[in-house]
Amino acid sequence: MKAIINKNLIGACGLLILLLGGQVGNAQDQTDSTAVTAPQSKPKPKPVKNTFEGIWLIDNQTVLVPIKGTFEMDIMHRFGTLETGYEDFYGFFAPSNIRLGFSYVPVNKLMVGVSITKTNMTWEGYLKYALFTQTKGKFPVSLSYYADMAIDTRGNENFYHKSDRLSYFHQILIARKINDRLSVQIAPSVSHANVVNGYFKTSGSVADSTYTAELDGEMEHNHFAVAVSARYKIKPSMNILFNYDQPLTKHLSNNPNPNLSLGIEFTTSAHSFQLFFTNFYSITPQRNNYTNKNNPITFVSFNDITFYPQHFLIGFNITRLWNY
Amino acid sequence: MNSKAITAVVVLSIMILATAFKINYQETPKPWPVPEKYAKMANPVKSDAESLKTGKDVWAKHCQSCHGKTGRGDGSKAAQLKTAVGDFTSTDTQNQSDGALYYKSAEGRDDMPGFKKKIPDEEEIWAVVNYIRTLKK
Numbered sequence: 001m002k003a004i005i006n007k008n009l010i011g012a013c014g015l016l017i018l019l020l021g022g023q024v025g026n027a028q029d030q031t032d033s034t035a036v037t038a039p040q041s042k043p044k045p046k047p048v049k050n051t052f053e054g055i056w057l058i059d060n061q062t063v064l065v066p067i068k069g070t071f072e073m074d075i076m077h078r079f080g081t082l083e084t085g086y087e088d089f090y091g092f093f094a095p096s097n098i099r100l101g102f103s104y105v106p107v108n109k110l111m112v113g114v115s116i117t118k119t120n121m122t123w124e125g126y127l128k129y130a131l132f133t134q135t136k137g138k139f140p141v142s143l144s145y146y147a148d149m150a151i152d153t154r155g156n157e158n159f160y161h162k163s164d165r166l167s168y169f170h171q172i173l174i175a176r177k178i179n180d181r182l183s184v185q186i187a188p189s190v191s192h193a194n195v196v197n198g199y200f201k202t203s204g205s206v207a208d209s210t211y212t213a214e215l216d217g218e219m220e221h222n223h224f225a226v227a228v229s230a231r232y233k234i235k236p237s238m239n240i241l242f243n244y245d246q247p248l249t250k251h252l253s254n255n256p257n258p259n260l261s262l263g264i265e266f267t268t269s270a271h272s273f274q275l276f277f278t279n280f281y282s283i284t285p286q287r288n289n290y291t292n293k294n295n296p297i298t299f300v301s302f303n304d305i306t307f308y309p310q311h312f313l314i315g316f317n318i319t320r321l322w323n324y
Numbered sequence: 325m326n327s328k329a330i331t332a333v334v335v336l337s338i339m340i341l342a343t344a345f346k347i348n349y350q351e352t353p354k355p356w357p358v359p360e361k362y363a364k365m366a367n368p369v370k371s372d373a374e375s376l377k378t379g380k381d382v383w384a385k386h387c388q389s390c391h392g393k394t395g396r397g398d399g400s401k402a403a404q405l406k407t408a409v410g411d412f413t414s415t416d417t418q419n420q421s422d423g424a425l426y427y428k429s430a431e432g433r434d435d436m437p438g439f440k441k442k443i444p445d446e447e448e449i450w451a452v453v454n455y456i457r458t459l460k461k
Contacts, residue, residue, distance in 0.1 A: 067444055069441060236380070236381050236384030237384050267385060268385065268386075269442065323441040323442045324441070
């Protein structure tokens with residue numbers, strides 16, 4: 001595996017240093033109950049709350065693991081790209097991708113979930129564990145680990161081996177609540193595909209009997225990427241969302257495109273609604289990162305006048321929470 | 325049109341008319357007894373700027389959709405409830421003790437959900453009580 005770390009990784013590291021080193025935060029560190037009953041004692045810092053409003057930030061997970069006993073249902077929808085314009089009403093009537101997911105927090109700090117996505121009838125099982133939470137004087141950032149296993153459940157004719165159906169995704173989520181309005185997150189990830197397209201790598205010549213042909217993969221089985229996300233609160237129940245995913249691994253061919261997303265989020269006691277532009281279509285994280293064909297910087301133009309980015313699409317996430 | 329079709333149209337019309345003129349009366353809230361332990365409980369969270377900010381944020385997320393932005397009971401969901409949500413700016417609410425407001429917020433009853441599971445940090449519920457005090461007329 002040859003992961004070539006490019007300039008983008010250096011930029012991502014810079015942001016990480018900012019996250020770790022920036023002590024400008026006045027995030028919500030509150031006094032605990034001990035301090036309330038004995039106001040004279042120095043209050044013990046508490047972990048910050050509401051770094052993000054939910055477990056999703058457009059196509060990425062957030063560092064948040066809900067409180068124990070939270071059951072969540074997610075409905076995620078991605079329309080078609082703007083590419084064909086009015087013909088399919090800017091993707092609105094194009095084939096869409098839909099995901100239905102359920103997650104639960106059985107013990108503190110651990111979330112488990114299962115989902116099904118329309119593309120390739122993909123089932124996913126996933127978990128997220130909060131390793132530590134931003135606390136003044138203790139942890140400058142919150143850190144969680146997210147893992148996802150996906151199984152493609154199309155017919156047997158699409159696979160040679162059962163294991164070819166499987167793919168995996170691992171991500172470290174590092175986030176900091178800079179202040180009451182702004183939270184940022186950086187999330188390096190690795191996607192693993194059990195099967196990739198192959199080709200014959202040849203050498204030598206037939207004439208002198210030195211010819212060899214060796215089967216090799218067009219893409220690496222492991223693909224590294226990094227996501228940078230931010231939430232900016234404009235009203236108590238309304239946020240602006242930003243997300244950028246940069247591929248890091250270079251493959252021989254079929255290199256995936258980066259993703260750029262911008263959206264708005266509305267939250268209530270039991271629901272959250274995110275509406276956004278993105279050029280990720282697949283919803284399943286490893287497929288998004290590994291196979292994204294939508295280029296964020298190609299535009300529809302006419303007579304040299306640029307109109308709109310053709311590979312962007314409209315998407316929304318709706319979540320419903322229950323507490324048991 | 326045969327007689328069966330005419331009968332079906334008449335029955336459907338009556339059903340639609342009956343629905344159109346149905347008035348959804350909300351019940352007046354019945355008395356809500358508060359255990360003495362809570363009624364006398366002192367608010368452990370001082371009503372300062374930080375607490376009021378926390379209370380306002382929690383109010384906006386969890387309370388506003390029914391109780392309204394200013395607590396007058398005119399939230400967007402209020403009309404769908406069986407029970408009138410009341411006016412928090414009134415003396416009926418403001419004369420209740422902090423402990424009573426805390427108990428009702430945490431435990432809930434009928435249409436009013438209990439928030440002790442959704443907001444496990446008791447101080448945040450007390451902060452909402454502090455914020456409710458700022459809604460007084």
